[in-house]
Amino acid sequence: MEKLANNSIKGIRNSIHSYLKLLLPLLFFSGQALAQETSFEDGKQYILGDLTVTGLQSYNEQTVKTYTGLRVGQPITVPGDEISAVIKKLWGLDLFSNVEMYYTKIEGEKIFLELYIQERPTLNNVTVYGVKKRKVEDIINDTDLKKGKKITESLIANTKNYLQNKYKKQGYLNAKVNIATAADTSGVNVQNMVINLNKGDKVKIRKIVFEGNDQLSDKRLRKSLKKTKKKKFYRFWKKSKYIEEDYREDLSNLMDTYAERGYRDARILMDTFTKVDENNIDLKIKLEEGNKYYFGDIDFVGNTVYTDRQLAQILGIKKGDTYNGVLLKERIADDSKPDAIDLTNQYQNNGYLFSSINPVEVSAVNDTIDFEIRIIEGKETFLDHVTVVGNDKTNDHVIFRELRTRPGQKYSKDNIVRSIRELGQLGFFDAEQIKPDIINPDPNAGTVDVQYSLVEAGSSQIELQGGFGGGGFIGTLGLSFSNFSLKNIFNGEAYKPVPMGDGQTFALRLQASRTFRVYSLNFSEPWLGGKKPVRFNLSLSRTQQFATGYDSRGRIDVDKSRGFAITGVSAGLAKRVQWPDDFFTISHAVSYQRYDFNDYNSGLFNFGNGSSNSINYTIGISRSSQGPNRIFPMSGSNFELTAKFTPPYSLFGTKDFEQIKEDIDATTVRLSEIGNPNNATPEEQLEYTQLRGDLERLEEERFKLLEFYKIKFKGDWYTRLVDKLVLRTNAEFGFLGAYNHDIGDVPFERFYVGGDGLGNFTLDGRDIVQLRGYENQSLTPYINNAITGNLEQEGGTIYNKFSLELRYPFTLKPSASIYGLTFLEAGNSFNNFNDYNPFELKRSAGVGLRIFMPAFGLLGIDFGYGFDSDARPGSVGPSGWQTHFIIGQQF
CATH class of the missing domain: 3.10.20.310 (membrane protein fhac)
Known part of the structure; x- marks a missing residue:
C-alpha cells in the first residue's frame, strides 16, 4: 500500500518508491500477474474502483464513506483536489487524531483506495x-x-x-x-x-510605590485605587489581594484622579510588580503628571432649542475653573445615572433622541483650554408605537395605564425611566428584568418605537406569620391576590386558580392567639372607573379579645366567656395628584367601629359591660418615589402623614363631662382607699360593689361616642452608597390627642412599641411599632388598674422612632430575593405629652437577613441587642440579645 499525501506531489512520489520496493520480491516470482497491472502515474485521472475504511472503533464504515462524498465509479485524479478536500473535511470534524489515504492497487484505469482513520478518545x-x-x-x-x-x-x-x-x-x-x-x-x-x-495562597500586596508624583501625595493616589489596597493589619472590609482586572480598572481611576484636578496630560509611564515571596508582591507605578490646566472659553455651537445661558447653567463649568475632564464628561452625558442632570438628558427629555453633543478642544494656550460644545440637535422625535411583551397574566390595560409614554408624545428618556419604576412598583413583574427597547428609529421622519419587555412574577401570596406577644404565640394565615380580576369572578375559565390580570387586590386574613382572634377582608381597585389613578378600598373586620388572668402556677389563664369584640367597616379613596409633583397621593377614608364589652375590664377603661362607637375620618398625604425594585429599593423616598379625626361630640352635646370626670376621679379615689375588698369590712365590701358599678356606668357614659384625633408620620429614605449597598433612613412619630380634657384620651388607638412589629392586627385600632432588640411591646407604658389594683399596659399616646439600616442584596432573582442588613434603632413611647422627651430613647443594634418569595412574602430573622431596660415593672439593666422572626412583615 502507498500513502497519498494531502497536497504534496513529493510525498506521493516517495510513497510510490516505497511501495515499489515492497513489490520487487513479488515481481521476481510473478512477473505475469504484474504485467497485467498498470503502473501508478502521478497526477493521472483514474476511475475509483473501491474505497475501504480502516481503523474505525466506534463509527460505522458506511457512514464515513458517505461523508467523504467519494463514489465508486467516479473519475478521480491521484493525487488531486478531491483527496485533499476529503482529508481536510475529516480533520475539520476534530474527531480523529490521524487521517491518511492509501491506494492498494491499480487495475487498468481503476484505482482502489484505503482511508485509514485513528479516532480520538x-x-x-x-x-x-x-x-x-x-x-x-x-x-x-x-x-x-x-x-x-x-x-x-x-x-x-x-x-x-x-x-x-x-x-x-x-x-x-x-x-x-x-x-x-x-x-x-x-x-x-x-x-x-x-x-x-x-490554588496556593492568595498573593497580597505588600507595598504600592509611586514615582514621579510631585503634585498629588501617595496617600491621595492610593485612595484612588478603590480595589487595589496594600496590606494593613486593621483592614478587614477590603482585602489586599492582587487581582489583575481590578488593578487595571484602578489604573484608569488613577488617571481620573489627575483629570479631576486639572492634570489632563498625566499618564502612566510604567507599572510593574515585583515578587517578594510566594505570597507577597510590591507594586510600582511610575507617573508623569504634566502641567495643571484651567478651563478657558466654553462656546456652544449648533444649539437652537436652548440658549447658551440655559446650557451653561446645566454644564455648571465656568471660565477659570480648574480643568476637570471627569466632570466635563459627566455634565455632557453621565452614563452612571439614567436620570442625571446633564446636557444629553436635557435634549433627550425634550424629544431630541437623535441629538449628539461633543466637547472639542479648540485651543490650549499656556495652561488654559478653550472648548466648543458642538451640538447636532437632529429632528424632534415622537413616539410612533408603544408596545409591551411578556405579560402572560396581566392584561394590557393594567400596564398601559401606568406608562408615562404614549404614541404621539415627544420622546422623553425621563418618561421611560419613570415608566420602569411604575411597572416595578406594581409588583406583578420582575423589576430587575424590565427592559425598554428603542426600536425602529427613523431620524428622517423623527419617529421611534418603544417596546417594554416584561417577565411576570408571582403576585399571589400566602401569608404565614408568627411571633410571640400579648401572652402567647401570634399566628397569621392569609391569602392575598394582588393582581385580582373582580369582573371575572363568575367566569369559571378564568380561575387559574383565581381570576387574575386586572390589578385589583383581594385579601382574606385570619390572625389568632390564645387571647384574641381577628378576621378581615379587603378589596382594592387602583383605578376606579379605569380612567384616573383613583384607588378605592373597602375593608371589613371582626376582632375578639378574651379576658386573661393567672392561674395558681403563675401561667396565663384565658377566659373566653369574658371579653370584648370590635366590628369595623372602612371605605376609602386615594388619588394621585400632579402637584407638587406626581409622586404625591392624597387619601380619604371613613370608618366605623363598634366595641362590645362582656364582663371585661382593662387598665385602659373601667367599664366591663356595654358598648362604644367610633366614627372617624382619615386624611393622608404621601409621597412615594422609592424604586425601581419594590422589594429592594435603591433610591428615592417614601413618606406618609395621616390625620385621623372623630367629630367633637362634646362641643355639641348636653352631657356635663366635667361633672362626669369629677365623679370618676372621686369614685376611683374611694376605691383605692378601700383597696382589696377581700380584706375589707362587710360595709366596705357593699360600698365597693356599688362604687364599681357606678364607675363602670360613668366610664361607659364617657366613652359612648369616642372622640379623638390621631397624627402619624413615617418617612423612609433610600440612598445608594456603593454598588448595591443601600442605606435606609427611617423616622416615625405618632400622637393621640383629645378635644376635651374632661373626657381625656380614649382607651383605644394607642401605640405599642418594641419587638418585631408583628401582630399588627386591627384590635382596638392600635399601632404595633417595631423596635428590635426588645421583647414585643415591652416599651409600652404601664398604669395601675383602679379596679383590679394590677399594673397593666395602657399603650402610649405618643411615640417616636429612628432607624439606620444598611442593606446589601445577595440575589434579586424573581424566584427569591435575598438581602442582608445591619441596623441601629432608637425609640420610645410615653403616656402623655407632658412626659414626652424626644431624647429619652431606647437604643438597639443588630443584624438580619431577608428572603422574599412570591408565594410566601417576606421571611427573615433579626438578632438585636437592646442597650437599655424596657418599660416592664422591675426591669433593670440592658434588654440584651433578642431574636426576632419576620414572617410576612412589610418590607
Missing part, C-alpha cells in the same frame, strides 16, 4: 481535586467537559489555561493545574480525566 468521567465538592460541577460546566466529548490537545490546553486564569483573577497568582488522562476499560476508546488544582 472519548471522555467518560472527570475527577477534580483541590476544590470543594460543591464547586466541581461549576468547573465541569465552565470548561464544557461533558461526557462523550472528544479529548484533544486543545481541549486539555484550553481547560488548563482557563482554570489558571480563573484563579489568577481571584488573586491566586501561583495557581497550578495538572491534567492527566487514562484509559477506561468500561468502553471502547474511552478515557477518564483527572484535574489536580493547587
